[in-house]
């Protein structure tokens with residue numbers, strides 16, 4: 005089959021690889037029809053995630069048609085159209101039983117934090133992913149969900165990660181009626197978080213980024229008030245100014261580790277050199293939240309020391325919540341939101357490309373070129 009093939013930082017190719025086979029009675033093989041590139045793939049692409057091995061097939065957001073199932077999979081059969089959550093979850097361990105499908109122990113037993121993830125580094129279990137013609141899906145009786153007949157597969161593929169992650173970001177914010185919510189990052193995840201903030205009762209939604217076409221999209225789609233951080237000297241001072249001196253009730257980090265290199269920023273009146281990976285957005289979110297507010301983090305961070313301003317967390321009495329999205333837990337209600345038209349996932353897709361064009365799609369998405377918001381690959385088209 006043809007599949008993505010990581011060759012080192014910013015070097016992707018499409019290569020011929022062996023077809024995946026059933027390795028365990030609970031496995032399925034899925035023929036991939038749609039597979040996205042995610043902001044999380046960019047951390048891998050940019051070489052920021054430890055133990056990302058040469059030759060890995062990336063891709064954790066995919067849907068397709070079941071080709072074959074192992075003898076213990078009673079819930080699926082060949083020919084079923086399924087969407088597959090990005091978390092690999094056994095469904096039975098201590099964490100899965102609490103609905104923490106992103107923290108499954110069985111799918112990544114050597115890790116103390118994250119569960120297994122398709123197409124990620126070996127810190128997430130070392131599973132090959134779905135930027136390929138075929139993919140092996142472990143615990144196939146747990147994660148995959150049949151795509152309802154009425155659902156457009158372009159919507160379905162965004163239910164594997166972007167929609168649940170944005171929704172969970174808003175959910176973890178504990179948004180109360182009328183709250184002001186500030187979302188950092190106008191990528192697919194931030195845009196979806198801002199859209200979902202309204203579903204939880206937000207009274208005002210602000211989105212911050214520096215990519216103008218993404219801010220334009222967020223302004224109309226979420227809808228949101230948008231600001232370019234390049235024109236803001238001190239973020240916390242600015243957010244306070246536009247919120248009657250209080251700060252935001254909820255700040256959402258939909259950016260994560262910043263690969264953009266070191267930069268001199270003003271943080272609470274002081275010029276600070278923030279190194280790549282040192283989390284300027286965490287400073288902004290913590291310092292822009294009002295006293296007693298909530299910071300919700302879905303942006304992904306590497307293992308570097310992040311210089312988090314813990315003193316301000318304590319002194320403001322903030323609540324901080326963070327996690328990988330628990331996709332399976334959220335799917336039933338998200339399917340309803342899509343059916344009722346409250347969320348329109350496929351509106352985010354700007355680039356539909358054949359698998360062979362994967363290297364170009366990574367480049368466009370990473371460099372934020374050609375008005376790219378969400379690229380989707382179509383293997384087996």
Ligand code: NAD
Nearest residue numbers: 043044169189191192193213258259260302303304328329
């Ligand atoms: P993306 O790269 O498309 O979007 C990130 C956006 O953040 C970009 O538009 C960029 O310009 C903007 N940005 C960069 N620095 C900023 C700053 N200082 N302030 C405000 N905006 C800034 O990525 P995405 O697909 O939207 O993903 C966003 C983050 O969410 C990534 O870190 C990704 O790994 C993470 N993620 C987490 C989960 C989860 O389950 N927790 C799931 C999916 C993605």
Ligand code: ZN
Nearest residue numbers: 042044065165
């Ligand atoms: Zn993703």
